[in-house]
Amino acid sequence: xxxxxxxxxxxxxxxxxxxxxxxxxxxxxxxxxxxxxxxxxxxxxxxxxxxxxxxxxxxxxxxxxxxxxxxxxxxxxxxxxxxxxxxxxxxxxxxxxxxxxxxxxxxxxxxxxxxxxxxxxxxxxxxxxxxxxxxxxxxxxxxxxxxxxxxxxxxxxxxxxxxxxxxxxxxxxxxxxxxxxxxxxxxxxxxxxxxxxxxxxxxxxxxxxxxxxxxxxxxxxxxxxxxxxxxxxxxxxxxxxxxxxxxxxxxxxxxxxxxxxxxxxxxxxxxxxxxxxxxxxxxx
Amino acid sequence: xxxxxxxxxxxxxxxxxxxxxxxxxxxxxxxxxxxxxxxxxxxxxxxxxxxxxxxxxxxxxxxxxxxxxxxxxxxxxxxxxxxxxxxxxxxxxxxxxxxxxxxxxxxxxxxxxxxxxxxxxxxxxxxxxxxxxxxxxxxxxxxxxxxxxxxxxxxxxxxxxxxxxxxxxxxxxxxxxxxxxxxxxxxxxxxxxxxxxxxxxxxxxxxxxxxxxxxxxxxxxxxxxxxxxxxxxxxxxxxxxxxxxxxxxxxxxxxxxxxxxxxxxxxxxxxxxxxxxxxxxxxx
Numbered sequence: 207x208x209x210x211x212x213x214x215x216x217x218x219x220x221x222x223x224x225x226x227x228x229x230x231x232x233x234x235x236x237x238x239x240x241x242x243x244x245x246x247x248x249x250x251x252x253x254x255x256x257x258x259x260x261x262x263x264x265x266x267x268x269x270x271x272x273x274x275x276x277x278x279x280x281x282x283x284x285x286x287x288x289x290x291x292x293x294x295x296x297x298x299x300x301x302x303x304x305x306x307x308x309x310x311x312x313x314x315x316x317x318x319x320x321x322x323x324x325x326x327x328x329x330x331x332x333x334x335x336x337x338x339x340x341x342x343x344x345x346x347x348x349x350x351x352x353x354x355x356x357x358x359x360x361x362x363x364x365x366x367x368x369x370x371x372x373x374x375x376x377x378x379x380x381x382x383x384x385x386x387x388x389x390x391x392x393x394x395x396x397x398x399x400x401x402x403x404x405x406x407x408x409x410x411x412x413x414x415x416x417x418x419x420x421x422x423x424x425x426x427x428x429x430x431x432x433x434x435x436x437x438x439x440x441x442x443x444x445x446x447x448x449x450x451x452x453x454x455x456x457x458x459x460x461x462x463x464x465x466x467x468x469x470x471x472x473x474x475x476x477x478x479x480x481x482x483x484x485x486x487x488x489x490x
Numbered sequence: 491x492x493x494x495x496x497x498x499x500x501x502x503x504x505x506x507x508x509x510x511x512x513x514x515x516x517x518x519x520x521x522x523x524x525x526x527x528x529x530x531x532x533x534x535x536x537x538x539x540x541x542x543x544x545x546x547x548x549x550x551x552x553x554x555x556x557x558x559x560x561x562x563x564x565x566x567x568x569x570x571x572x573x574x575x576x577x578x579x580x581x582x583x584x585x586x587x588x589x590x591x592x593x594x595x596x597x598x599x600x601x602x603x604x605x606x607x608x609x610x611x612x613x614x615x616x617x618x619x620x621x622x623x624x625x626x627x628x629x630x631x632x633x634x635x636x637x638x639x640x641x642x643x644x645x646x647x648x649x650x651x652x653x654x655x656x657x658x659x660x661x662x663x664x665x666x667x668x669x670x671x672x673x674x675x676x677x678x679x680x681x682x683x684x685x686x687x688x689x690x691x692x693x694x695x696x697x698x699x700x701x702x703x704x705x706x707x708x709x710x711x712x713x714x715x716x717x718x719x720x721x722x723x724x725x726x727x728x729x730x731x732x733x734x735x736x737x738x739x740x741x742x743x744x745x746x747x748x749x750x751x752x753x754x755x756x757x758x759x760x761x762x763x764x765x766x767x768x769x770x771x772x773x774x
Binding site: 211213220223224225226227228229230231232233234235236239266296298300305306308309310320322324345346347348349350351356357358359360361362363364366367369370390391 | 495497504507508509510511512513514515516517518519520523550580582584589590592593594604606608629630631632633634635640641642643644645646647648650651653654674675
């Protein structure tokens, strides 16, 4: 079956799905995106992803390409046409096509909307969750507005590639003050020596992860003690547990950071519990 | 006459010139570009632009899409087909099309190459040069590798738009230590109170501007005293002269920074001289 993508009003063969060379998403990274997980045909945390998309667009003063209702329909139609039950939906919006010029184009320029979907092998993530993943630490090199889910991801690309080349799954950025911000495509968490779950508070320095927010809600419900204080690289290396969170992966325990074993080098109980209750509470 | 663009091996109508929705340039800003000025049919500072393109690609480990000789041919062919005498050639290279994944795709993935050309109204820049332009100062928000001419330009877009909304032509970034780095799409210069021409030395914090480099060569030849020391926002506001440089514009004097008159509010003699000799020495 050939895949189908939605591009600016049309459902087209994904092999031929194209945008103009003067799309501002291509020339300026002037756009935003969302990735929504699909489990058993359900869009996971959809409302939260749509709220974040609206926020990203508003921060950049990019017009929403269509109403929320229409976008919800398009997402479902792309999922249906691609027969995806478990996987992801990818939504990208750019400021549209205009003669190249850094400043915003005329307000009449239509934003570009691309929606794709694909199947993911969930057993791969389950295996990773059982074994734990490795993380490397890299200097923070990104721009000052990491709270906007923009397609300006080159620093993330380079960090992720550096992780791969080091045999690791993810790279965590360390800011100028020695604190971890987040991963190249995931949020970062530790259980510190006092058994307190810690993840950095929201600011311009990190993406407000939807899965991160949901995990914090679950912590409140399940009386997991947590703290929004940032943690240093040293605290991460000495943590009892560590994990990453992201929409498609849920929670994945970290077994090693910069080749240092975290805990006993296997997924810890809090990571495992949060992974379990996160997925268990997604489809209700 | 309809414009023609070169995209991955074909000359196509620019109206239909397209790249795939999974081009890494669109999804990750995983690509670089160059803008080369054209005057009277001549490509200006072509060798320097091609050297910088090669450097940007090497820094990102993106394969060159073709040999330098072949690219030089394509650039000329795009210029010829679009009948541009005065204007610019735009070259963009991305890491190519691959299923979305932050890490680099297989080495077999072909980079994407887009080349376009367009006519510019040079009288507009001459008028701006006579009047002088206005600049605003904004906090540096870009990533840590501004020396790479990547398409990750969202911070530049936002700064340029902020300048426009303030009635200014350009925005200069101020780094965390109070020093000007450069403009949103130009390099930044002042003539300080001691009549020394100053522009920031090369580092990860600024683009190694081709026009910047050529101006420094001309300063050596014409005994204009210059210094590579960075300057602060306060030094800029108290400067005797200020100007910006860029490939398509050459040198443009700054008459106001944050609404403060620079010198007497008209282009100063060093700015005017450098503008004149820069263009005079381009076509020889």
